[in-house]
Amino acid sequence: MSKPRVTIVGAGLGGALMACYLGRAGYEVELFERRPDPRSGKVVGGRSIxxxxxxxxxHALHEVGLADQVLALAVRMPGRMIHAPDGRLSYQPYDKDPDRAINSVSRAGLNQLLVETAERMPNVTVRFDHRCQDVDLDGGRAVLVDNESGAEVRSTxxxxxxxxxxxxxxxxRMQRLDRFDYQQAYLAHGYKELTIPPATGGGFRIERNALHIWPRRSYMMIALPNPDGSFTCTCFWPFSGPNGFDRLQTDEQIMSYFETHFPDAVPHMPTLVDDFKTNPTSSLLTVRCAPWHYRDRVVLLGDAAHAVVPFYGQGMNCAFEDCTELNRCLQQHVDVGTALASYSAARKENADALADLALHNFIEMRDHSGSAAFRARKAIERILHRFVPGYTPLYTMVTFTRTPYSETVRKARHQDRVVLWALLSLVFVVGVAVILAVLP
Ligand SMILES: Cc1cc2nc3c(=O)[nH]c(=O)nc-3n(C[C@H](O)[C@H](O)[C@H](O)COP(=O)(O)OP(=O)(O)OC[C@H]3O[C@@H](n4cnc5c(N)ncnc54)[C@H](O)[C@@H]3O)c2cc1C
Incomplete structure (x- = not known):
């Protein structure tokens, strides 16, 4: 059987990586993107720098031969640095093994690398400035508009x-199909990005190798390092109400709010007021849908199938894992319909599990990560991880292993039950021993 000719709509992180996978596997691929080519010099607004x-x-980048190149430009973050309201710092490693780290990478740089890698393959064509506006589901075709000429273009x-x-x-378009499930839910919180520039003369103004968190219970700010010495800060605040974005209208209100709630960050943010007023406040949503495919013609991946809130740092990682799995299914099954059905079934419960994990982690990051109880729990987890064979903390399973997301949740629940029973048994045994010791 000959390979199908593939059209990918969206040359973001997931679409561009999928083009690399399929290009390497010998498929004819057309990749369409509604934005202009970032190399054209036209300004492209974007989210999360x-x-x-x-x-x-x-793992996915490794499979397409790009992992070393990407990691060489990344900043390692082996732990989180917590900033208390009085400016005190406490560092929490992500894992018992200090060599395990998450990596801060540039969205634009990574996206461009993926697109350029795909574009270099003779069997892949990339067309920017083409917006998909309709879909012929039965034909597996996209109907697009060329933004420059206004002409209608049909994928082949x-x-x-x-x-x-x-x-x-x-x-x-798939939502109009019979028995297509769809749910979307916005958070009451939005996000706004701010900047900590490099130190005068170069270098980092705050700890380079950490993900910084200013947890303030119902809201928080985080900062990720960039290789040039700057940090991208992201405020996750309610849109309105107490501690809401809408409360800060004047320069004085912005400065005074930051000086009260994030006092140690303010001296490092010389453009704070301008950034706050200029940068957009964007929304955060969770999307769940099923099935992710239509016959042997159409399939979804990445945020199109499962947008999640960003608090586990897994949306892109999950989109990349979709590409790994879709590629694997297409290699494994000659029949495309079977490949798509098997991909869709395997990924759906994992994406649902990640959506729940991400929502839960928002509460953990903003409400708990600054508390003594949270630090104690993380310390106990590290001790158990080091000394109890088979015990792996949930964060470690999600972030440093490729265990399916749904399985990480099941395994973590089981571990929690075992640890609870072990503690209760210990308390019981100690209690009995004390009673026996004090009895005459
Ligand atoms: C604030 C924030 C922080 C995040 N941090 C992390 C993190 O630390 N780690 C992590 O793993 N994930 C993170 N994510 C999630 C991550 O950004 C997404 O999961 C990831 O971008 C999904 O990739 P995608 O290719 O599916 O979608 P996108 O990156 O959104 O790409 C979709 C592409 O399709 C194009 N497009 C849209 N409509 C059309 C159309 N009609 N026609 C043609 N083209 C179209 C768009 O222009 C875009 O280029 C974060 C998200 C946010 C909002």
């Missing part, structure tokens, strides 16, 4: 991959 890359993403492949992000046009 940097991202945390971990093992699932690294037989298999259509929707990698067009959280507001996917391909998924929107």
């Amino acid at each position: 940097n991202l945390a890359l971990s093992i699932r993403g690294i 492949g037989d298999l259509l991959i929707g990698a067009d992000g959280a507001f996917s046009a391909i998924r929107a």
Whole structure:
């Protein structure tokens, strides 16, 4: 059987990586992107300047031969640095093994590398400035508009991959199918990015090798390092109400709020007020849908199939793992319909598990990560991990292993039950021993 010709809509992180996978496997691929080519000099607005890359993403990049190149430009983050309201710092390693780290990478740099790698393959064509506006599901074709000429363009492949992000046009068309499940939920919190520039004369103003968190219970700020010495800070605050973005309207309100809540960050943020007023406040949402495919013609990956809130640093990693799995299914099954069904079934429960983990981790990061109880729990987890064979903390399984997300959750619940029973048994035995010792 000849390989289908593939159209991918969306040359973001997932779509561009999928083009690399399929290009290497010998498929004819057309990759369409609605934005202009970033190399054209046209300004392209974007979200999250940097991202945390971990093992699932690294594995996928390794499979397309790019992992070393990407990691060489990344900043390692082996732990989180917690900033208390009074400016005190406490460092929490992510794992018992200090060599295990998440990696801060530039979204734009990584995206460009993936697109250029795909573009270099003779069987892949990339077309920017093409926006998908409709889909012929039965034909596996996208109907696009050339933004420059206004002309309608039809893709020519037989298999259509929707990698067009959280507001996917391909998924929107699938939503009109009978028995297609779809759910979306916005957080009451949004996010705004700010900057800590490099120190005068170069270098980092705060600890370079850490993900910084200013947890303030119902809201927080985080910062990830960039190789040039700067940090990208992200405020995750409610849109409105107490501690909401809408409360800060004037320069004085912005300065005074930051001086009260993030006092140790303010001296490092010379452009704080301008950044705060200029940079957009964006929303965060979770999308769940099923099935992710239509016959042997259309399939979704990445945020188009499962947008998650960013608090586990796994959205891109999960999108990359989708590519690994879709590629594997296409290699394994000659029949494309079977390959798509098997991919869709395998990934769905994992994406649902990640969506829940990510929502839960927001509460953990903003409410608990600054507390003594949280530090104690993490210390106990590290001790158990070091000394109890088979015990692996949930964060470690999600971030530093390729255990399917749904299995990490099941395993963590089981471990928690075992540890609880072991503690209760210990308390019981000690109690009985004390009673026996004091009895005459
Ligand atoms: C603030 C924030 C921080 C994050 N941090 C992390 C992190 O640390 N680690 C991590 O793993 N993940 C993180 N993520 C998640 C990550 O950004 C996404 O999961 C990832 O970008 C998904 O990739 P994608 O290719 O599926 O979608 P996208 O990156 O959104 O790409 C979709 C592409 O499709 C194009 N497109 C859309 N509609 C059309 C159309 N109609 N026609 C043609 N093209 C179209 C878009 O222009 C875009 O280029 C974060 C997200 C946010 C918002």
